[in-house]
Amino acid sequence: MDIESGRVIICGAGPGGSALALVLASRGVPVTLLERHDDFTREFRGEWLNLSGRRALEQMGLGAALASVPTLAPSGATVFVNGRELFTMHAGDPDDEQDHLLVSQPALLAEIVREAAAYPNFTFVPQTTVRGVIRDRDRVVGVSATHRGERITYSGDLVVAADGRSSVLRRASGLQISADHGGGYDMIWFKAPPPADVDPRVGYQFLQRNGTAFTHPHPDGVHQYGWAFAKGRSAELRRDGGIAWLDAMCSHVPGNFADHLRAIGNGIDAAFFKIVSHHLADWYVPGLLIIGDAAHPMSAVGGQGINMALRDAVVVANLLGPLLLKGEPNLAIIDAAARAVATERVPEIARIQALQERGSKVLNLETKSAQFMMERVLPLLGKRAAPLLARGVGTTREFTVGVTDVKLAF
Ligand SMILES: Cc1cc2nc3c(=O)[nH]c(=O)nc-3n(C[C@H](O)[C@H](O)[C@H](O)COP(=O)(O)OP(=O)(O)OC[C@H]3O[C@@H](n4cnc5c(N)ncnc54)[C@H](O)[C@@H]3O)c2cc1C
Structure with a gap:
């Protein structure tokens, strides 16, 4: 089946794709949003929302949507180094530079798409897996997809790839990625209750050489664990x-956490993630714009990826929104504006990925200076070392508010 979608086809209803769809649709641009899953109830990779992402949501008119979904601000974080408990940072401490919130991503995405669905020029098509692009000579003019086993093509003036870190559309574009900043680590990721003898409102960081682990509370009442x-x-x-990892991880957490995790054992549904972190230098080939993790897969450090994807959506709306509202769009002007998205976004993405890489080295005590700071200085200074640790990990203003000035103007 061939579907003439009109103006914009957005592939992938993660934070980047769904927020962009809402902004464009709310201003009158015809938008079709394709998503391979049926709904948003699946497991997500991290749900920290920083001030930078919250401001983007508020500018998009999604402040009320955010307020309506489950969120949680952990009341602090307890830091262990090499198994020894050092201090607890409390939210609101003078040294606490972080201003972030855990948000239930399934609930937020469902709310964004629900709001977008109020506009007659918006179409959401779940259960639709995009397989590749359709070209007319050198220009991408649509995508091919499968929907419940049926092959469908969608055509439009602009395709936006927001299909995440393993993007099929990035591969189809032929664009080249930069060096990988992901460091030497992969990750195990799962949700489980905290041990009964710890404060469930606090997060725990177990820092040690070559393999940091952590856990923090989550709005749905359990804890998010990572190693x-x-x-x-x-x-x-x-x-x-499938559970050899459990013993290995248990050697990286204190005894009460290890006993607790072993007791749950087979009941833990753990996901293995390859940590990748890189970005495209160009995000556009004629007719196809790539954003979010599809253009720049982010690592977990500092909870940055959702925020960066939302800020990409703001910049795309600013640069392309007004052009897409016009009756018969001028493709040459669209091409120039779409190329400018990477020019505006790459400096922030490159800086944040470099900070994440540095943060990963500190968290895993990889360098001599990180080992000196964590193993010698932190135990002496205790809680007074918190700002030093925050700076070392990169949880500075840049992680909190972003690097460049991103404001919705469309
Ligand atoms: C372990 C880990 C922890 C993390 N923790 C955090 C955190 O706490 N905070 C934070 O801000 N970031 C975090 N990140 C990064 C964050 O997950 C991503 O950067 C962010 O989700 C990117 O948003 P996106 O919209 O670009 O892509 P995604 O969220 O990946 O969304 C892509 C969407 O496209 C859909 N899709 C994929 N392929 C297709 C296809 N072929 N056809 C149709 N649909 C498709 C997917 O189903 C999905 O809905 C973490 C990353 C990792 C690996």
Whole structure:
């Protein structure tokens, strides 16, 4: 089946794709949003929302949507180094430079799409997996997809790839990625209750050489756990019916956490993530614009990726929104504006990815200076070392509010 979608086809209803769809649709641009999943109830990779992302949502008119979904501000974080508890930072401490919130991403995405659906020029098509692009000579003019086993093509003036870190559309574009800033780690990621003897409102950071672990509360009432392990160990960690990782991770957390996780054992539904972090230098080939993780997959450090994807959406709306509202769009002008998206966004993405890489080295005590700071200075200074740790990990103003000035003007 061939569907003439009109103006914009957005592929992927993650934070980047759904927010962009809402802004464009609310201003009158015809938008079709394609998503491979049926709904948003799946597991997500991290749900920290920083001030930079919250401001983007508010500018898009999504402040009320954010207020209506489950969120949580952890009341602090307890830091352990090499198994020894050092201090707890409390939210609101004078040293607490962070201003972030955990948000239930499934609820937020569902709310964004629900708001977009109020506009007659918006179409959401779930259960639709995009397979590739359709070209007319050198220009992308649509995508091919499958919907419940049926092959469908969608054509439009502009295709936006917001299909995440394994983007099929990025591969189809032929655009080249920069060097990988992901460091030498992959990650195990799961939700489970906290041990009964710890404060459930607080997060826990277990810092040690080559493999930091953490847990923090989540709006749905459980804790989010993560453990970074050296790349190349996935196969070994999946042995023993898939839970060899449990013993390995338990050697990186204090005894009460280890006992608790072992007791849950097989009941833990753990996901293995390859940590990748890189970006495209150009985000556009004629007719196809790539944004969010599809253009710049982000690592977990500092909870930045959702925020960066939302800020991409703001810039795309500013540069392309007014052009897409015009009756018969001038494709040459659209091309120039779409190319300018990367020019505006790459400086922030490159800086944040470099900070994430540096943060990963500190969290995993990889460098001599990180080992000195964590193993010698922190135990001496205790809580007074918190700002030093925050700066080392990169949780500075840049992680909180972003690097460049991003404001919705469309
Ligand atoms: C372990 C880990 C933890 C993280 N923690 C955080 C955090 O706490 N805070 C934070 O801000 N960032 C975090 N990140 C990064 C964050 O997950 C991403 O940067 C962010 O989700 C990117 O948003 P996006 O909209 O670009 O893509 P995604 O959120 O990946 O959304 C892409 C969408 O496209 C859909 N899709 C994919 N392929 C197709 C297809 N072929 N056809 C149709 N639809 C398709 C997917 O189903 C999905 O809905 C973390 C990353 C990792 C690896």
